[in-house]
Amino acid sequence: MIVLPGIQRKGLALVIGCCLMVSVLSAQERLPADTVKQTSSLAEPSKVIWWGAAIPGYGQILNKKHWKLPIVYAGFLGCYYAINWNSNRYVSYKNGYLDITDTDDSTNNYLDLLPEGRTIESFGGRQAFTGLVKTGMDQSRYYRDLTVIISIAYYGLTIIDAFVDAHLAGFDISSDLSMRVRPMVQREQHYTYTSPSGYTY
Numbered sequence: 001m002i003v004l005p006g007i008q009r010k011g012l013a014l015v016i017g018c019c020l021m022v023s024v025l026s027a028q029e030r031l032p033a034d035t036v037k038q039t040s041s042l043a044e045p046s047k048v049i050w051w052g053a054a055i056p057g058y059g060q061i062l063n064k065k066h067w068k069l070p071i072v073y074a075g076f077l078g079c080y081y082a083i084n085w086n087s088n089r090y091v092s093y094k095n096g097y098l099d100i101t102d103t104d105d106s107t108n109n110y111l112d113l114l115p116e117g118r119t120i121e122s123f124g125g126r127q128a129f130t131g132l133v134k135t136g137m138d139q140s141r142y143y144r145d146l147t148v149i150i151s152i153a154y155y156g157l158t159i160i161d162a163f164v165d166a167h168l169a170g171f172d173i174s175s176d177l178s179m180r181v182r183p184m185v186q187r188e189q190h191y192t193y194t195s196p197s198g199y200t201y
Helices: 005-028 043-053 058-062 066-100 110-112 124-169
Strands: none
Touching: 043 058, 043 124, 058 066, 058 124, 066 110, 066 124, 110 124
16 A cells, blocks of 8 residues: 555554553552562672673563563564564565666566555556655655664663662562651760869869
C-alpha cells in the first residue's frame, strides 16, 4: 500500500508501551519492611550493569527479579518487529522509486506498491504516483531510524532498571515512612574549675 499511517502508529505505540511498562512496574515494586538481606547475597551494581549490557535481561536475573524477564524480552521483540517492518517498507519504496524514475522500462518494482485493483492513473498519473512513492520512502526511513533510537533507549532502560534494583536491594523502601517524636530529658551539667589561687567556681 502507498500510505499506512495507522499501522506505523500501532508499531510505535507497541514499542513505547513496552518501555513504559518496565519503568512503571519497577516503580511500583516494594520490599517488605521486615525483610533483611545479607550483604553477601546481594548482586554488586557494577557486576549487574556489565552483565546487563552484555546479555539483555541478565541483570534482572542477578537481582532475582525473574518476573521482569517476560517484559524485557517482549519489549525487545516489539523493537525487532518495528525495525524489521519499517526496514522492509523502506527497501520496497526505495526500489520502487528508483525504478519509476529511471529510463529502463523493464524495471517495474513500483507496480508492487499499487493496491489491488488500482492503477497509476487512479493516483493522478505517473508524476503524482512518483511523489507518493517518494513520500512513502521518506516516511519509512524516518520511522526506521526512530525505532532504532527507541530500541537503543529501551536497551539502556533495562540496564538502568537492573542497576537501580541492585542499589536499592538492601534498603527498606516500604510504605511505612512514619516518624516517631518523643521528649528527651537532658540533664544540666555542672563544671568545677579550680584556680591556682585556691578558689573554686
